[in-house]
Amino acid sequence: MGPLRFAAAQCQREANGAPLGDGPPLLVTTSVIMHSATAWALLGAGAPPPGSLELAMCVGSFGLRMFGITAGYHRYFAHGSYRTSRPFQFALAVLGASAWQKGPLWWASHHAEHHLHSDSAGDPHSPVCGSLLWAHMGWFWACMEYDAHPAAFQAGRGRVARFRQYPELVALDRFHHGPGIALGALAYAADGLPGLLWGFIVPTVGVWHATFAVNSACHRWGSRRFATTDNSRNNVWVALAAFGEGNHNNHHAFPWSARHGLTWREPDLSYAILRALELLGVVWDLRLPTQEQLERAAARRSLTVNKQAAGPPDKL
Numbered sequence: 260m261g262p263l264r265f266a267a268a269q270c271q272r273e274a275n276g277a278p279l280g281d282g283p284p285l286l287v288t289t290s291v292i293m294h295s296a297t298a299w300a301l302l303g304a305g306a307p308p309p310g311s312l313e314l315a316m317c318v319g320s321f322g323l324r325m326f327g328i329t330a331g332y333h334r335y336f337a338h339g340s341y342r343t344s345r346p347f348q349f350a351l352a353v354l355g356a357s358a359w360q361k362g363p364l365w366w367a368s369h370h371a372e373h374h375l376h377s378d379s380a381g382d383p384h385s386p387v388c389g390s391l392l393w394a395h396m397g398w399f400w401a402c403m404e405y406d407a408h409p410a411a412f413q414a415g416r417g418r419v420a421r422f423r424q425y426p427e428l429v430a431l432d433r434f435h436h437g438p439g440i441a442l443g444a445l446a447y448a449a450d451g452l453p454g455l456l457w458g459f460i461v462p463t464v465g466v467w468h469a470t471f472a473v474n475s476a477c478h479r480w481g482s483r484r485f486a487t488t489d490n491s492r493n494n495v496w497v498a499l500a501a502f503g504e505g506n507h508n509n510h511h512a513f514p515w516s517a518r519h520g521l522t523w524r525e526p527d528l529s530y531a532i533l534r535a536l537e538l539l540g541v542v543w544d545l546r547l548p549t550q551e552q553l554e555r556a557a558a559r560r561s562l563t564v565n566k567q568a569a570g571p572p573d574k575l
């Protein structure tokens with residue numbers, strides 16, 4: 260089933276036959292423009308080449324916003340993996356919003372639905388139930404269809420309801436394009452077209468694909484350390500690009516953990532930064548799995564492996 264037909268079927272089911280909402284032309288158009296500009300920049304077809312300033316802007320813009328998405332939108336807003344002050348909570352939300360993946364409460368509630376229905380019918384982005392393209396970005400392009408039917412994400416909304424007491428977060432969720440537009444304008448003001456291209460557009464596309472690969476690649480390719488009920492995988496390449504999020508099987512085993520890379524061989528830059536911020540007193544109460552919890556989860560895995568090795572029981 261193609262991504263758009265899957266979206267339509269999903270929406271119709273969720274809405275009990277209600278008519279579909281408006282299509283997603285704005286998101287798709289923005290995406291096409293951003294990808295075309297990125298291809299133009301990377302292929303060097305007459306685009307301004309990056310100097311040291313542009314490269315520094317590119318790395319800084321990618322790194323800050325990847326941290327905003329992984330440590331902010333994901334580990335803090337969606338999973339409550341640690342605690343922080345109200346100003347830093349807002350800073351995380353602004354950083355995440357500047358990556359143009361919609362608002363913090365929208366993002367976190369959709370992600371909660373992913374964990375509630377991983378790789379089954381209610382999962383917004385599963386490469387098991389839909390296509391790889393759908394799981395990667397198709398669901399995001401079609402998200403206006405979803406959003407026309409609030410009932411579809413009631414459970415996810417409930418999970419992040421506690422943040423609705425903060426008017427600054429509710430406002431940011433509504434005007435989520437603001438931080439991205441401000442960052443683009445700042446990059447243009449600092450360095451003209453090369454600044455806009457390398458300081459905003461290219462790293463935005465980079466953060467998109469690194470983030471979306473967690474939903475697509477990490478439910479398709481990689482190793483499974485824990486016997487979770489979904490098809491989540493640990494993928495070291497995605498873990499490197501997405502600051503630790505590619506340790507996705509670990510994450511599905513311990514969704515509330517602030518740490519996704521559980522050994523030194525599982526890279527997790529966002530956790531390293533969170534640890535540094537903890538030492539500085541900016542964040543606190545980082546939640547981590549205990550040794551006992553790790554051993555219990557590992558034992559469940561060996562039980563499953565042994566059952567598989569033994570094969571199906573004989574029919575008598």
Ligand SMILES: [Zn+2]
Pocket residue numbers: 373377473474478491507511
């Ligand atoms: Zn997942």
Ligand SMILES: [Zn+2]
Pocket residue numbers: 333337338370374510514
């Ligand atoms: Zn998660």
